[in-house]
Structures are given as structure tokens and as C-alpha cells.
Amino acid sequence: MEKKVLIVFGTRPEAIKMAPVVKELKNIDSLNTAVCVTAQHREMLDQVLDFFKITPDYDLDLMKPNQTLNELSSRIFSKIDVVLNNFKPNLVLVHGDTTTSTIVALASFNRQIKVAHVEAGLRTYNKSAPFPEEINRQITGRITDYHFAPTKNAANNLINNENVNPKKVYITGNTVIDALFWGIKNINDKRLEISKLESKTDKTKKLILVTGHRRENFGKKFESFCNALLTISKRNDIQIIYPVHLNPRVQSPVTKILKNIENVLLIKPLDYEVFIWLMNKSYLIITDSGGIQEEAPSLKKPVLVTREVTERQEAVESNLVKLVGTNKKLIINETIKLLDSKEEYNKMISADNPYGDGKASKRIKNIINSL
The missing domain is CATH 3.40.50.2000 (Glycogen Phosphorylase B;)
Structure with a gap:
């Protein structure tokens, strides 16, 4: 049968x-x-x-x-x-x-x-x-x-x-690692969306990729997170690229606080192929995404997680990701540490991916x- x-x-x-x-x-x-x-x-x-x-x-x-x-x-x-x-x-x-x-x-x-x-x-x-x-x-x-x-x-x-x-x-x-390996192998670098995005990236600067969408962060917490990014953006050696989630409760604070900042590029959400291309090009990632906590270690990218707790504790224990919540000061300090100290950076990319x-x-x- x-x-x-x-x-x-x-x-x-x-x-x-x-x-x-x-x-x-x-x-x-x-x-x-x-x-x-x-x-x-x-x-x-x-x-x-x-x-x-x-x-x-x-x-x-x-x-x-x-x-x-x-x-x-x-x-x-x-x-x-x-x-x-x-x-x-x-x-x-x-x-x-x-x-x-x-x-x-x-x-x-x-x-x-x-x-x-x-x-x-x-x-x-x-x-x-x-x-x-x-x-x-x-x-x-x-x-x-x-x-x-x-x-x-x-x-x-x-x-x-x-x-x-x-x-x-x-x-x-x-299985996210299976998908990532297949995806990286099958990226079409000549895709129009990738070419357009590449033309907007500043090759002389360290690229910080940002995402954020969790419901528990909406409101004051999300504003604190955006204000941390605003402070970080004042450095002239970085570029922030932020594909902004479509939810109005994300769009509103992000646009209000980060629009028209010279080295902050706010873009529409990216499809998976373009996103993993961008993730691979980034220097570090600030995110509240669960999937990125699993994917980034395979690409040797350090991750600062804007959540108070994570169900993906293995990456925290391996020092591949750090929980920073939406605390403005903590986000700024940990980001600067990774930008300025090669030793701190290498500590966060040395372990094997536990996922x-x-x-x-x-x-x-x-x-x-x-x-």
C-alpha cells in the first residue's frame, strides 16, 4: 500500500x-x-x-x-x-x-x-x-x-x-544549514537585485547587516534598538544595511529614527538568495532572528542578538552569538568591541557551528x- x-x-x-x-x-x-x-x-x-x-x-x-x-x-x-x-x-x-x-x-x-x-x-x-x-x-x-x-x-x-x-x-x-550550503552554491551573482545592491555597498567600510521584527520588542524597546544604530552610524568606518520588515510597527520607528542617515541604507526585505549573498558580504550582524543565529556561524560572522533570551542556547555557549537585548548602551559597546578588536572578533568566529x-x-x- x-x-x-x-x-x-x-x-x-x-x-x-x-x-x-x-x-x-x-x-x-x-x-x-x-x-x-x-x-x-x-x-x-x-x-x-x-x-x-x-x-x-x-x-x-x-x-x-x-x-x-x-x-x-x-x-x-x-x-x-x-x-x-x-x-x-x-x-x-x-x-x-x-x-x-x-x-x-x-x-x-x-x-x-x-x-x-x-x-x-x-x-x-x-x-x-x-x-x-x-x-x-x-x-x-x-x-x-x-x-x-x-x-x-x-x-x-x-x-x-x-x-x-x-x-x-x-x-x-x-536543515537551515543544508539550505544555506545549497543556497550559497546556487547564488546567481549576475542577478539584477544583487548587482544593484552591490553598487550601493561601500567596499571601503565594514558592513553591518541588521534585521529586526520580533513582536516582544515592539514599542520603546524597538526605539532603543534604533537609537543604538543611530549612534553606531556616526562612525565613518562602517556602513549599516537594514532590510526593513514590512510590519508597520517596525517600519514606523526605523523610518523615523534612521531615515536619511548617510551611511545607513534602509531597503525593502530581500529574497533568500540576495539575503544570504549580503550575509556573506557582511562584517558582523545585529539581529533578533532565530535562523540567522544558526546560519551566520557557518559563514564565520559574529552575531549580536537583540533579544533577552534565546531558544538557541548552543550558539551563546560557543560564544558564536551574544545576547544584547534592546539595551542601547550594550548594543553600542558590543558592536564597537567587534569593530575595534580583532581579538574579540576572532573569539566569536572560531568555534564550529553547533547546528x-x-x-x-x-x-x-x-x-x-x-x-
Whole structure:
């Protein structure tokens, strides 16, 4: 009897991290593997699908401006149920900590379909940070039948703290490294977007790449973060490039504080191919992104994380990233330290990446094939 696997994701980060898994599972002749996207992010998701040459079998097209998490959740529930009923998978794969992953896992459980969770076991045990991702992960973890943990720490969270059966937990590495290695190899340097961006970068200066989008930082914290960047921008040996998230609560303070600063380049969000090109060109990175904390160590770039806590503690322990929160003084001091001290800089790029070797998706394929 034919076995069916349904891979579901909805956001750009999920798409990046699931793309290598899709490619591996599609190569198993004995499996009927289908891809469903909720399009929780629309435009940003489509760019990733295009780069990795993935065509979804089902597209729920759920993106709506300004929809609440509850509205999104209810729409995912109703639409995914139709897909589950039509395709009748034996196994559903979800990823990480998004609303898509949690609601799809719960909908699958309600139909008594087995669930596998890629990037399982990351925890802060602080339900407000990251919000709503921490609780999304914990709920998905309670539903999951097969846990693909990226690291030993993540596996220990599940086994030791949450009483998950060790036989159901597999340490695979993180698929984001698989995606990064594939992406770097397949970058088209001649792309118009890359050529345009390259023409705007100042080769005589150290490039600081900045991103920021976390809900828990909105308001005063985000203004403090932007004011730190404003102070750093007064140095004449650096250039800040900031692809600004589309959320109005990000756009407003960034534009107000950093617009028209000579060596601060505010640009639209970049697609994955252009972004990893830029990440590779940067000298250091200031971000609140989880994925960048995992990717940057493979490119030997130090990362200052504008969060109070991180569920990616391995990079902190290896001194590959530093938590600086949104404390203006701390962001400025740690940035200046990396700019002025080669010794401090080298300390942050010397360790191996704890998140993987680029073979996580192959391990996941082999586990699923053996189930």
C-alpha cells in the first residue's frame, strides 16, 4: 500500500528550512510526498519556493493584511482539514514554531494522523519570549509523534524536561544549514537585485547587516534598538544595511529614527538568495532572528542578538552569538568591541557551528524511510 507524506509550511523561514527536506523526500520512489503551503507569508514565501524550485501541490493562500493570530488560526484549521481529507496522508511534517505548524499539527491529531516535527525541542520556557513562538513549539511538541531535534540540548529538553519517549526523538542537525550550503552554491551573482545592491555597498567600510521584527520588542524597546544604530552610524568606518520588515510597527520607528542617515541604507526585505549573498558580504550582524543565529556561524560572522533570551542556547555557549537585548548602551559597546578588536572578533568566529553539517535533511529522509 502506498505511503503518503504531507509537508506543510507557511512562512519564509519554514520554507527555507523545509526545502532540503522536500527535495530529499521527493527522491523516495516508495513515498507519495505532497507539499502544502498556507501562505501565512505570501510574497516572501513565493521567493523561497522559486529559488529552491518547489511547486506546492496545495496552496491555501491565507495571507490577509492585518489579520490577528486567532483569525489566521481559524482559517488554517478549516482549509487544512480539506487537504487532509482529500490527500489522506500517513504522516504530516511541520516545522518549528509558527501558527501554521501548531494548527496543522492539531488538525492532523484530530484526524489521528501521525505528526513529525522538524526543528523540535527548542525552548526558552518563557511563554512571552519569543511570543507566540515559544507556546507554539510547546503545543506542537505535545502533539508530535516523531521529534527531529537539531541538537542534543533540544533533545534533552524533550526527554528530560517533558517526558517524551527517547525512542521518538532523533538528533538530526538543523536543515537551515543544508539550505544555506545549497543556497550559497546556487547564488546567481549576475542577478539584477544583487548587482544593484552591490553598487550601493561601500567596499571601503565594514558592513553591518541588521534585521529586526520580533513582536516582544515592539514599542520603546524597538526605539532603543534604533537609537543604538543611530549612534553606531556616526562612525565613518562602517556602513549599516537594514532590510526593513514590512510590519508597520517596525517600519514606523526605523523610518523615523534612521531615515536619511548617510551611511545607513534602509531597503525593502530581500529574497533568500540576495539575503544570504549580503550575509556573506557582511562584517558582523545585529539581529533578533532565530535562523540567522544558526546560519551566520557557518559563514564565520559574529552575531549580536537583540533579544533577552534565546531558544538557541548552543550558539551563546560557543560564544558564536551574544545576547544584547534592546539595551542601547550594550548594543553600542558590543558592536564597537567587534569593530575595534580583532581579538574579540576572532573569539566569536572560531568555534564550529553547533547546528549542523549540512546533512540534516538526509538523516530525516532516512528516518522517515525506516518508519
